[in-house]
Amino acid sequence: MPWSNRKNSELVERARRVIPGGMYGHESTALLPADFPQFFSRAKGARLWDADGNEYIDYMSAYGPNLFGYGNADIEAAARKQADLGDTMTGPSHVMVDLAEALVSMISHADWAMFCKNGSDATTMAMTTARAYSGRSKIIVAVGAYHGSQPWCTPNRTGIVDDDRRNIITYEYNNIESLEAAVRQAEGDLAGIFATPFRHEVFADQMIPSVEFAQAVRKICDAQDVALIVDDVRAGFRLARDCSWSILGVQPDISCWGKAIANGHPISAMVGSHRFYAAARSIFATGSFWFSAVPMAAGVETLRLIRETRYLEQTVDLGDRLRAGLDEQAAAFGFSLRQTGPSQMPQILFHEDPDMRLGYAWVANALKHGVYFHPYHNMFLNAAMTAADIDQTLQASERAFAELKADRARIPANENPLVIARLKRAR
């Protein structure tokens, strides 16, 4: 069946009437190439089908939540067993305690856990806990770092008032001098410092921080007796079976989790050390569905798979294989890629591609050949992927490169005003 997007177009048309812009948020295709489908009908393992039935090997993994494959049998069995007992009840099930114990046993710095729904619930609770602990106000975050879409952290300030940002100070990621300047700017009113495990911003190369940087953050937080908060929502359990900064040998006080911890079931978490137990206990945070048992049961099973399978080594191996194959193909067709970040969470940008027209055209080509790559957001491999999937992906990417080379002179400038604006901001 030839690739078609008729049904998707009809849905987009219907959606525009009843949803502002037809879609919103990080899964909106507003900044993607024109043919990228907005609506999906099915997902299984590493595969995704759009509303028209086109099949893709999906390198977005739901923007992170899919770690063990869509509809993983073990995790879904645990979820259904709990659903038969009860989900959203007048109080939590014992699985809440099981899940907290599992997280605490796996995350070195964690002595306790609190569960919530959004990643930004966890980051907001971490900010509030840091302020409750210190009695101080200022929060330091990296320039451009994404910690959620709440007023204090959303990257788009439309409808946001200055007072929401009055206590947020920024530093350049992985730059000790810049961090020290931010600490001075806090003038003794510092409450906490946020860091993502590595820099994984959209429209930009990813950056792995140095051990020296991570140690410097730790040292500053110790000296000031304030919270070092690692925002592991996006990368959690994709780099390590522990907090991501454990790789650097640095333990935060608080870390934030979400996305993959229940393989797509809706749950996020803040975990922390004993020193912050009383502060975490003193804040008020809650939500209608925060204590639902099904995502917790799914989380318990996901954590078991994290402990007991080679999912991590496997996604790294497959990511390395994909990265090497793509570099080779790019060179063969006269292109050069900037492949950054951990290979299991790859960001793929093109050298000499200031308006990203090459990257956009290449992923649009790959899409038609059954591979869902992303032109500006880091991607996520998952443990349902196999070596055969990578081989199939490389066949598709080779065709995409060949078409890119053939069309090179005719590829139009990237004229999406939203993309142009983001590129300007990312520079």
Next chain:
Amino acid sequence: MPWSNRKNSELVERARRVIPGGMYGHESTALLPADFPQFFSRAKGARLWDADGNEYIDYMSAYGPNLFGYGNADIEAAARKQADLGDTMTGPSHVMVDLAEALVSMISHADWAMFCKNGSDATTMAMTTARAYSGRSKIIVAVGAYHGSQPWCTPNRTGIVDDDRRNIITYEYNNIESLEAAVRQAEGDLAGIFATPFRHEVFADQMIPSVEFAQAVRKICDAQDVALIVDDVRAGFRLARDCSWSILGVQPDISCWGKAIANGHPISAMVGSHRFYAAARSIFATGSFWFSAVPMAAGVETLRLIRETRYLEQTVDLGDRLRAGLDEQAAAFGFSLRQTGPSQMPQILFHEDPDMRLGYAWVANALKHGVYFHPYHNMFLNAAMTAADIDQTLQASERAFAELKADRARIPANENPLVIARLKRAR
């Protein structure tokens, strides 16, 4: 089997080690009578079983989400069918459009919908949309009204900085003069006014607003060209098959929904009128699980049941029956109740009970007889309840009143410091 709480006590002990305070948020039993169970093992229809297997007729309905009974067969079938296709994917399913169309068709003032996870996601998005529309900053909310636990609205200010509240102005609910004073206080910088459908705060009588009050809010918002926002998260579809203020003949610009719209599956929503479409489109709001398809499929089926069944009339009838029966019993045993709010969302407090010791002792008695009443939070009937459940409830409540009368002279003062503090605040 006699009532026991051994397993619950063991869980509470384990929980304290790995969860700050053992539990947090609105489902914490910290402010409830000592014997109230914290953990639950099962829920079905109108019934709930705690960790020790004690069975209750549950008048909390998960603090609102349970509208058609726990594990409603039609809704669960729709959820499972969608789970087999896909839940959290790289984009939404067509059910997102179906759900938006259903909400828009049912809510008179709504022309569009945006989905999220927490009630406070919806209220925060409404605030941001109101500011984006008006270009102004000040938000007016009723004193003590609960709009969520984000920094701008949480009732507990631990870890919250003054800047988070600098643009929030309060008024006395259902008091036009007080509202007008708040508008003057905004000094031309007003962005929007929040109102709950009725006053449903903890530790206080509920209050139905007058038509004149609702009309006055509408008139002010029209005159200032700012958003009237009804926070229908708690009461939505429990008073009407439309926005709750439709009963008063007043249409808001934006309303916020959550809790019961998918019968316990995690989803909330902001809906609004055409005039606010562009503003809603201009803000950035998203979350890892906001576009998951299972809660949307559950929502579509829940809305069908709302349209096609007599759930509303049934919960009102049962609520009236319960209310009349309790008043009669109270009088027979020499007590007097303050039963306020809609009978399907009853608040039951005792007259001449300043420290609530009577109310606390009565619900503790009822608990041992198989009925889960709440001493300080409004309750929620659900459509799985039957006349037989109400009869069984009234048998239990009668025994609870008889015990209360027998023990009256010996009931200890309510000495929980958290409760004392809340009572002081509610007065």
